Amino acid sequence: MKKCVPTLALLFFAIALAAQETRLVQGTVTDGAQPLKDVRVQVLQGSETQAFTDADGKYQIRTGVGNLLQYSYNGMRDYVVRVEEGTRYLNLMMLPYVEELPEVTVTGSNRKTQKDLDIEYPVNPRIIRTAFGYLNADTAPGKVRLLSEEDIQPIGLCILDVIRNRFAGVWTTGNCQEGGDIVIRGPGSVSNQRVAVYDVDGLILRDAPIWLDVNQIKRLAVVSSIAYSARYGALGSGGVVIINTITGNPQGAKIKDQARLRNNYYKGDALDGAAVQNDLPTYLTELQEATTFDAAREVYNRYAGPYRSSPYFFLDAYRHFYDTLGETTFADGIIESNFSRFESDAALLKALAYNYQEQGRAEKALELYKDIFILRPQYGQSYQDLAVAYREMRxxxxxxxxxARYKYLIDENFLVESQEFSRIVQNESDNLLKVHGNQMGTDVRKIKTDPYVENTTRVVVEWSETEAEFELQFVNPQGQYHTWKHTYVDNEVRLLDEKLKGYSMEEQIIDNALPGLWQVNIKYLGNKSLTPTYLKVTTYYNYGERDQRKEVRAFKLAVENTWQKLLSINNPGNASIR
Structure with missing residues (x-):
């Protein structure tokens, strides 16, 4: 039966009904060694429903699809999990909540003097030194956004690279060779094109310090508050970018191991595909050892009964018969006869769609993304996925x-916008119009795209399980790496944004700087359902150009807490991850 994407009228109704289905969610909560008793499991969003774990750490709670569950325990970090159509079991390992407080002496008043801030500066990353003294981001007038040295990607080319896409409402122009500007736009100031001034270790500059070695940046702050930037006079009308360097901080040199700060050279310790094979399930090992189609079919038939409730078994079998043996008819029969195990679970449908896209089976992938859209009309990701699937079908x-529909629903408050996700969607939408606008009757000369992504190698990573945690490591041709951490501990704000807005994707940009072979590694940390996570990596070459092309790779993540080599990217230009 053919599935149709709902019209706008039906879509509003579908979004309103999306969370009405209820189910029993159960699981176990531990601290990594022992079960935790009396962990509170609470339904958020105005509900009073809650449950507590028993002496074995087990709990049960009934809630609706789309609701958020919060896990709370004294002394442990809170966790928030979104209940989805496939959610039945959620098992958590809670971690201690650790807040490092600087050792300072407070005398007389809660208002700290410049001397107090000077003493506290080496150990408090919320303090930055300016041309007018120390500034405490927590007590300063207006909003101060800070990056510490651990947050700054050390292989960026210049300050423009460090700033790009790191702060909402902050834009950069130009490049690291010719220079450029940073524009800080406050609420409602879209037409305000005043550029920021720079305060580098107390030296005030009009032009962006592209000459500055980003490896030497200790702290960086973006200040848009008129109350503070007024100190810089007319120069500060566009806001201030404040930079403290390591060499410009004599106190910091006394308490920091400088080698540790930038010791980001890859040690070659990621497992390759052959090493990961040792952890394959028995049925997959036997399938790979079968030398003929008949032998492989016998293995499949032998395990199909015991694994009949596992859709992951059928996914593995499908890939083996399709990709390895080239038995496409038999492989498709496996999915067709077991599709009932997939059709009501968007995560499983995504896993299958990833494989179809890698195999170039765009029509089959499109049908699955239509199914996912119907299951998740309130997820921003559903619109992006379906748009890409339509594009692959031309x-x-x-x-x-x-x-356009996604933007309309955002404007009408039927969907909640995410700045992180909207940036990716904007790049995708602009690229569609620039590359294929002529075929759509659009004058491509009028299409303006983000110069940051133009003529680059763009890497888009998507994952099937929204609760998946992992670390991605991008190793450049010189052996230095940058790690993007998709973990609750390291990136809690981002993960919560994904749950609330409904997306599971990230983009990384490789631009014109270092030529050669890049290696992408991953350390999979699991998900709350204790099931495999499927990953799709789309690499775009010459992004936005006439000769733009892409490669799609799909991966099954099951081996945890081990660095694995994911893929290599042979960048045709000069490259630098930002």
Missing amino acids: FYDKAAGMY
């Missing part, structure tokens, strides 16, 4: 229509 007008 239905460019329909792809553009999905982006």
